[in-house]
Amino acid sequence: MSALSAASVESAAVTESTxxxxxxxxxxxxxxxxxxxxxxxxxxxxxxxRDLIEAHKDCMRALGFKV
Known part of the structure; x- marks a missing residue:
């Protein structure tokens, strides 16, 4: 049963990295x-x-987008 748990954890890790x-x-x-x-x-x-537009641009810039 522990092998099944290990396989589940491993596939979850692969999914996250993908x-x-x-x-x-x-x-x-x-x-x-x-x-x-x-x-x-x-x-x-x-x-x-304008304030909401700028807030969205700031968020985008924080994620690395060039706005």
Missing amino acids: EQKKPLKPCCACPETKKVRDACIIEKGEENC
Whole structure:
């Protein structure tokens, strides 16, 4: 039974390392700031959401994206 547990742990580790090697796509980065920013732009217009737009850009930059 311990061999089964070891195999499960090993496959979980392989899955995690595989996921880490995939580069993060800009569309999937910073979902929290993106959602709030998009809702604000739809409801109030881009000119009234500058602070949320900048917050999203800061988040993207922190992840290594050139914005």
